[in-house]
Amino acid sequence: MPLRPRVPAARSRAAVSSLAIVLALAGCRKGGESEAPEGEAPTESADAANLPAFDVRPGADDQPGARASARPDVPYERFYVEVGDAPTRGPDDAPVTIVAFYDFECPYCERGHRTMQQLEHEYAGKVRIAYKAFPLAFHAQALLAALAVRSAQAQGKFWAFHDYLFSVPELDLSQIDVYARAVGLDLKAMADDVDTLRYGSAVRRDLRQGLRLGVRGTPAYFINGRPLSGARPIGELREVIEQELSLAEGWRAKGIAADKIYAYAIADGFRRVEYKEKKGLSADGIYRVPLGDSPVRGNKAAPVTIVAFTDFECPYCARGHETLEKIRERYGDKVRVVFKHLPLPFHSHAYVAARAALAAGEQGKFWEYHDRLFAASSLDEDTLLGIAKALRLDRKKIEEAMGSTRYDAQISADIELAREIGVRGTPAYFVNGRAISGAVGELEFRMIVQEELERAQAKLAEGVAPAALYEALTAGE
Numbered sequence: 001m002p003l004r005p006r007v008p009a010a011r012s013r014a015a016v017s018s019l020a021i022v023l024a025l026a027g028c029r030k031g032g033e034s035e036a037p038e039g040e041a042p043t044e045s046a047d048a049a050n051l052p053a054f055d056v057r058p059g060a061d062d063q064p065g066a067r068a069s070a071r072p073d074v075p076y077e078r079f080y081v082e083v084g085d086a087p088t089r090g091p092d093d094a095p096v097t098i099v100a101f102y103d104f105e106c107p108y109c110e111r112g113h114r115t116m117q118q119l120e121h122e123y124a125g126k127v128r129i130a131y132k133a134f135p136l137a138f139h140a141q142a143l144l145a146a147l148a149v150r151s152a153q154a155q156g157k158f159w160a161f162h163d164y165l166f167s168v169p170e171l172d173l174s175q176i177d178v179y180a181r182a183v184g185l186d187l188k189a190m191a192d193d194v195d196t197l198r199y200g201s202a203v204r205r206d207l208r209q210g211l212r213l214g215v216r217g218t219p220a221y222f223i224n225g226r227p228l229s230g231a232r233p234i235g236e237l238r239e240v241i242e243q244e245l246s247l248a249e250g251w252r253a254k255g256i257a258a259d260k261i262y263a264y265a266i267a268d269g270f271r272r273v274e275y276k277e278k279k280g281l282s283a284d285g286i287y288r289v290p291l292g293d294s295p296v297r298g299n300k301a302a303p304v305t306i307v308a309f310t311d312f313e314c315p316y317c318a319r320g321h322e323t324l325e326k327i328r329e330r331y332g333d334k335v336r337v338v339f340k341h342l343p344l345p346f347h348s349h350a351y352v353a354a355r356a357a358l359a360a361g362e363q364g365k366f367w368e369y370h371d372r373l374f375a376a377s378s379l380d381e382d383t384l385l386g387i388a389k390a391l392r393l394d395r396k397k398i399e400e401a402m403g404s405t406r407y408d409a410q411i412s413a414d415i416e417l418a419r420e421i422g423v424r425g426t427p428a429y430f431v432n433g434r435a436i437s438g439a440v441g442e443l444e445f446r447m448i449v450q451e452e453l454e455r456a457q458a459k460l461a462e463g464v465a466p467a468a469l470y471e472a473l474t475a476g477e
Contacts, residue, residue: 090128095248150199214273273335298336359401
């Protein structure tokens with residue numbers, strides 16, 4: 001094991017401590033619908049043929065009937081992959097642009113990165129590489145690494161840090177101070193950036209872009225918009241690059257400016273992949289979830305509304321509840337939580353617990369009862385009545401509600417709403433309409449909240465009244 005370099009304590013302790021706190025929030029997230037099976041690793045090549053059948057179709061902004069083959073001089077299936085604010089390496093007017101969706105904890109990305117380095121050397125001046133973040137949920141440190149490299153970009157050392165992270169034998173962000181100093185980064189600035197999620201929205205944009213384009217594993221490449229998944233043999237990549245270089249010569253001869261080649265190549269590309277076999281909620285979409293008269297916790301004028309579909313007997317919901325409490329503590333009046341019932345049929349006490357919670361709500365203590373339910377080790381009748389007693393509720397009314405159908409219409413309405421939206425399990429959250437499936441970690445949840453705070457502020461700046469904000473935010477983009 002290499003020795004860690006000596007770091008002056010006065011200069012480093014606070015920054016390392018801050019990052020250590022953030023690292024604790026980025027622990028392995030296994031739970032609910034987002035859980036990855038034990039031992040499962042990404043396949044070397046996640047080709048479209050191995051995925052559920054899908055349609056590729058032009059987006060709403062395309063001209064009617066526009067297809068990837070609309071122009072004879074632009075052959076092959078292509079996708080419209082905007083580079084945006086992505087870090088790039090290579091000339092802006094390079095005839096070939098390779099957009100790479102990477103996860104720093106993915107061994108196949110490390111292999112793909114080495115291939116890209118060789119191609120950059122072979123095709124110097126002719127290839128531009130653009131990085132996009134695609135941290136996979138079952139890689140415990142990938143998300144934090146994606147945030148850290150964006151901070152490095154702000155310090156003008158993105159590619160040095162990017163290459164260094166791929167060079168370490170096994171990513172270990174407890175060594176972040178070593179990594180940062182190896183490339184001359186300001187560790188305190190990085191700690192502040194990560195803790196405040198300064199670049200969380202940028203990472204989220206990359207993730208959502210990848211999902212729109214059908215990316216489901218890493219690495220994923222788009223060479224002038226042509227998709228290639230997995231750590232491919234270098235010969236296969238050379239073949240595509242040579243084809244694109246030849247096409248670019250033809251486009252230049254037709255008068256296309258060198259710095260417009262990439263835009264020309266992708267102009268008619270597909271905007272998104274739409275799967276025939278739906279696989280749950282879309283992380284990219286915005287869902288209109290009516291609040292109705294459901295229980296609300298927090299500032300009614302909060303810019304961020306979190307609708308939670310929950311089952312009181314679901315262990316992942318209990319874990320999600322803990323995360324929500326941390327979110328509420330951190331963001332205060334900026335968030336409100338709306339509760340929707342989704343008792344699953346195989347949880348024998350969940351439905352009765354939902355009835356009891358609504359009965360407690362009639363006595364002004366829904367949320368107190370709600371919190372006690374998630375803290376309980378079991379939800380049998382004695383427990384439900386015991387909570388009522390502890391909260392000084394009318395025990396008789398709670399007991400009557402547990403055995404009656406008085407609240408069933410309200411519970412059934414929530415269940416039907418979940419079905420209509422496409423919720424398939426619990427917990428499910430909608431943050432200003434953006435879906436989260438399963439008990440994700442606090443860091444991931446915070447990133448979505450942060451993104452939605454920014455979106456809400458933009459709407460308010462446009463003149464949307466606070467009372468109309470939720471409707472405006474969930475109307476779609």
